[in-house]
Structure formats: structure tokens, C-alpha cells
Amino acid sequence: MLNMDMIDEIISKALFEDIGTGDITTLSTIPAEQRIRGRFISKEPGVVCGLEVIKKVFEKMDKEIALTFEVNDGSRVNAGDIIAKIEGSAVGILTGERVALNFLQRLSGIATKTAHTVEVIKDTKARITDTRKTTPGLRILEKYAVKTGGGANHRFNLSDGILIKDNHIKAAGSITNAVTAARSNAPHTLKIEVEVESMAQIDEALEAGADIIMLDNMDLDAMKAAVEKIAGHALVEASGNMGDKDLQAVAATGVDLISIGALTHTVKAMDISLRFE
Structure with a gap:
């Protein structure tokens, strides 16, 4: 409620x-x-x-x-x-x-x-989540609407979890630097998610101890290979224009989460x- x-x-x-x-x-x-x-x-x-x-x-x-x-x-x-x-x-x-x-x-x-x-992915293990791409001032309502439709909520705001994206990585110098700093400075109760664009970055994120790995704009073959590489050592999230993708095919790669900004920003x-x- x-x-x-x-x-x-x-x-x-x-x-x-x-x-x-x-x-x-x-x-x-x-x-x-x-x-x-x-x-x-x-x-x-x-x-x-x-x-x-x-x-x-x-x-x-x-x-x-x-x-x-x-x-x-x-x-x-x-x-x-x-x-x-x-x-x-x-x-x-x-x-x-x-x-x-x-x-x-x-x-x-x-x-x-x-x-x-x-409904499209109901026969897979993947879950649909929203993003922070909401109408300014209406986030609490729009995320409630996502849950009402059977989806899950990603972070409500920036204080809910650590999500290290490409610009954080560039500013910190590397994934390793960013994750290490997050572990040192953030509460232990917060999970650390890292956005990656390549297999090399996946290796680095795993080595650094990321809890969740976000696959950014990867094609289906790359996603499947990434899931196999991660092998359950972290949750895997597919992201990047997912509203335009074949979601059944994305879910079939074995990812745990599919985040879709279009649930709230293109409605x-x-x-x-x-x-x-």
C-alpha cells in the first residue's frame, strides 16, 4: 500500500x-x-x-x-x-x-x-526491474505502479545502494579502485553493483568482489558468455535499451535481472x- x-x-x-x-x-x-x-x-x-x-x-x-x-x-x-x-x-x-x-x-x-x-518472461528466472528514469517528483508513485504491474523496484534514490557506472570508473581510475573505495567508505549493509561493457571488466569486477554485475548494452551472445563467466558469483543484470529488445531472448541468456527505464520514462x-x- x-x-x-x-x-x-x-x-x-x-x-x-x-x-x-x-x-x-x-x-x-x-x-x-x-x-x-x-x-x-x-x-x-x-x-x-x-x-x-x-x-x-x-x-x-x-x-x-x-x-x-x-x-x-x-x-x-x-x-x-x-x-x-x-x-x-x-x-x-x-x-x-x-x-x-x-x-x-x-x-x-x-x-x-x-x-x-x-508476462513475456514469466517462464524464466529473470525479474523485471525499473530504474531512476522517472518523472521528477513522481518517483514514489511511478515505482509503486511498477510493483502493481508485477515488476520489482531498483534503487529508489542514490542512498539505496552503490552502483558504479562508467563515469564513476573513469573518475576513480578503475573498477578495482572504485570498488575498493566503496568497500572502505560505505556501510557494510549496502551491496555494490558495477556496470561493465566487456569481458575484461567482468573479470576485474569479480576480482574486486562486486555483488551485482550490470551488463551494459551487450548483445545476446555476449550476455550468455558473461553469465557463464560470472557463474553465480554475483547477480547479473541486463541493462541498456531493454525496452527495445527481445526480452524472452534476453531472459534466456540466464541473467537474473532486466532493468528497463522505459517502464516509467516512455509510457x-x-x-x-x-x-x-
């Missing part, structure tokens, strides 16, 4: 951004006492995500607005399925409608894309509408 206290500020900022000093259209056309009922309806197949978020949106508009969920986060729906019913102040619902739909559509889009990706929002009765 989401910690709603952590995303309260996100919702408040989104509402302020959209409403400004007031919803002029609604305030000038709808009586304050007017009540309405409506339904959130899926217009395409997908995986729903973000229900508690839209509930919070409407609570901020008017605590008397009643929202009833017909499905749960993680539920698969088809075109025409009712996701939720809403009843209450017409002014409050109309004013919060776009922000609520923006959250629901984007998070459901991420969950849907993740679920499809997970089609799920088509969902709010229709009034």
Missing part, C-alpha cells in the same frame, strides 16, 4: 498547478449546491493503478465526495469496465477531475506496460474517462 502522507504534497502541488486561483469555468456555470454522480470507465484493456491517489485528490476538493471502487489496484480491466463510481459536489468533482485522471491514467499505463513485460497513459450520469 502507498503511504498517503508521503504523496500528500505531490497531490497538493498538482492541484495548485491545475486550479491556480480557481476553476473559473465551473464556478461561473455550476451552482455551489449542485450534486452529480459519475463513473470512471476504462476505454481499453489494462491494469488499474492509482485508486487511493484519486481518492485523496477528491478528499482535498470536498471531504463529502464519495468514491466507490469497483476494482482494486492491480486488477485487469477491459474496455467498458467500470473502475469506480463517484458522487458529491459537482464543483468539487469537476475541479479535481483532470488531476485525478492524470494520476490514474499515467499510473495505470505504467502498471499495464509492466504487466505485459513481466502511454491508459485511456480512462469520467462520465457523468
Whole structure:
């Protein structure tokens, strides 16, 4: 479940951004006492995500607005399925409608894309993970959507783990220098991951004692050879434009993890509408 206290500020900022000093259209056309009922309806197949978020949106508009969920986060729906019913102040619902739909559509889009990706490799040992390529300020929500779709979360932020990438290696002088320094300075509870581009770098990373080795933009033959070389001495992660790759073939190389930035940074929002009765 989401910690709603952590995303309260996100919702408040989104509402302020959209409403400004007031919803002029609604305030000038709808009586304050007017009540309405409506339904959130899926217009395409997908995986729903973000229900508690839209509930919070409407609570901020008017605590008397009643929202009833017909499905749960993680539920698969088809075109025409009712996701939720809403009843209450017409002014409050109309004013919060776009922000609520923006959250629901984007998070459901991420969950849907993740679920499809997970399905592709379901018969392998590999796991699908996200990255830090998220919309600034929305990471907690987007990573929640990945988990809702059946994926796993990589680091939430830079303090969650050590990931030594190409520029770290260049700045430190070598993989060995970078890993040695990390072992000396970081808490022992943090795992050390090293990004590699060649077999020679894999040898160096293994010798230095890396816990996870990330194969960056390797072709299938190279990935398979890398898995054989690493031979279980470290977890193996495939990375680099994985959203464009044949994921079944990637998983078949024996990697443990496949990280895909496109789960969150290249997403089609799920088509969902709010229709009034």
C-alpha cells in the first residue's frame, strides 16, 4: 500500500498547478449546491493503478465526495469496465477531475506496460526491474505502479545502494579502485553493483568482489558468455535499451535481472474517462 502522507504534497502541488486561483469555468456555470454522480470507465484493456491517489485528490476538493471502487489496484480491466463510481459536489468533482485522471491514467499505463513485460518472461528466472528514469517528483508513485504491474523496484534514490557506472570508473581510475573505495567508505549493509561493457571488466569486477554485475548494452551472445563467466558469483543484470529488445531472448541468456527505464520514462497513459450520469 502507498503511504498517503508521503504523496500528500505531490497531490497538493498538482492541484495548485491545475486550479491556480480557481476553476473559473465551473464556478461561473455550476451552482455551489449542485450534486452529480459519475463513473470512471476504462476505454481499453489494462491494469488499474492509482485508486487511493484519486481518492485523496477528491478528499482535498470536498471531504463529502464519495468514491466507490469497483476494482482494486492491480486488477485487469477491459474496455467498458467500470473502475469506480463517484458522487458529491459537482464543483468539487469537476475541479479535481483532470488531476485525478492524470494520476490514474499515467499510473495505470505504467502498471499495464509492466504487466505485459513481466508476462513475456514469466517462464524464466529473470525479474523485471525499473530504474531512476522517472518523472521528477513522481518517483514514489511511478515505482509503486511498477510493483502493481508485477515488476520489482531498483534503487529508489542514490542512498539505496552503490552502483558504479562508467563515469564513476573513469573518475576513480578503475573498477578495482572504485570498488575498493566503496568497500572502505560505505556501510557494510549496502551491496555494490558495477556496470561493465566487456569481458575484461567482468573479470576485474569479480576480482574486486562486486555483488551485482550490470551488463551494459551487450548483445545476446555476449550476455550468455558473461553469465557463464560470472557463474553465480554475483547477480547479473541486463541493462541498456531493454525496452527495445527481445526480452524472452534476453531472459534466456540466464541473467537474473532486466532493468528497463522505459517502464516509467516512455509510457502511454491508459485511456480512462469520467462520465457523468
